[in-house]
Amino acid sequence: MNDSPSKWTLAQKRERHFYETRAASHEGRNEVYAEFHAPFWKAILNRLTELDFRDDGYYVDVGCGPNPIVAFVEHGNRIGVDPLMPFYQENFVLPEAFQPFEGTIEELTPIKDGQADVIFSMNNIDHIQNLDQAIATLRRKLRDDGFLVISVNVVGNPIAKLMAKAIDIYRVVDPTHTYHFHSPQEVRNRLAEHFDLVRYECIEQLSEEMQTRKNERDKQVKTLKGLVRQGLKFVKNDLILREKLHLFLFKPKSG
Numbered sequence: 001m002n003d004s005p006s007k008w009t010l011a012q013k014r015e016r017h018f019y020e021t022r023a024a025s026h027e028g029r030n031e032v033y034a035e036f037h038a039p040f041w042k043a044i045l046n047r048l049t050e051l052d053f054r055d056d057g058y059y060v061d062v063g064c065g066p067n068p069i070v071a072f073v074e075h076g077n078r079i080g081v082d083p084l085m086p087f088y089q090e091n092f093v094l095p096e097a098f099q100p101f102e103g104t105i106e107e108l109t110p111i112k113d114g115q116a117d118v119i120f121s122m123n124n125i126d127h128i129q130n131l132d133q134a135i136a137t138l139r140r141k142l143r144d145d146g147f148l149v150i151s152v153n154v155v156g157n158p159i160a161k162l163m164a165k166a167i168d169i170y171r172v173v174d175p176t177h178t179y180h181f182h183s184p185q186e187v188r189n190r191l192a193e194h195f196d197l198v199r200y201e202c203i204e205q206l207s208e209e210m211q212t213r214k215n216e217r218d219k220q221v222k223t224l225k226g227l228v229r230q231g232l233k234f235v236k237n238d239l240i241l242r243e244k245l246h247l248f249l250f251k252p253k254s255g
């Protein structure tokens with residue numbers, strides 16, 4: 001857990017760098033960046049059978065990056081919010097099916113209180129500045145009968161969890177993320193003041209299928225730097241953290 005702005009600033013610098021690299025390898029293709037991820041997002045939306053999308057509904061994707069899941073929702077007002085939005089607008093072809101806004105999950109200013117039917121926060125709550133503030137804001141912006149969808153990595157290595165209790169290993173091993181969760185229960189507990197868990201599932205297999213697609217695509221542009229990056233990623237993800245992606249569906253607490 002870390003609410004320090006300097007940690008967030010550093011994490012966002014790295015995030016921007018990551019997307020600069022993605023933009024450079026995508027340059028010239030002149031295609032909507034999010035389209036490549038369509039099978040991943042559609043598989044997730046298909047799993048969320050509790051959600052019912054209406055033409056007059058408000059569907060918000062916070063921390064959407066250049067790759068909003070909400071663009072694959074077929075009805076309603078589809079809105080994406082991200083602090084790096086001007087950078088994404090400048091460097092990527094974004095889908096036309098959503099309205100992009102610059103903003104943060106802690107404030108969510110483009111959305112009125114009680115306006116959102118569904119808020120998506122995909123691969124996002126471990127990148128933000130202040131989780132407690134974000135959770136209170138998400139609750140305020142959602143309708144009482146709305147839904148919150150979260151996907152987030154959960155660190156699976158018990159040694160990483162033990163070490164993190166003693167020292168801030170993540171500052172060294174994984175400075176791109178401002179928060180780390182060590183079990184689905186921990187995610188549930190962090191939200192428990194304002195949200196009830198409807199259900200969760202591990203969607204690591206979907207994530208791996210997406211990674212295979214990315215690896216296939218990137219084969220042609222393999223450089224030494226790319227190989228080193230892939231090696232470091234293996235050490236971080238598969239040896240040190242052993243993260244797995246989980247999908248959570250929450251409802252606002254009643255009363």
Ligand SMILES: C[S@@+](CC[C@H](N)C(=O)[O-])C[C@H]1O[C@@H](n2cnc3c(N)ncnc32)[C@H](O)[C@@H]1O
Binds near residue numbers: 064065068104121123
């Ligand atoms: C890993 S990307 C996820 C992008 C997209 N949702 C996806 O799954 O491909 C994390 C995103 O969270 C955004 N982010 C970081 N801090 C944030 C904050 N305080 N509020 C909202 N979004 C934030 C970053 O700018 C980045 O676009």
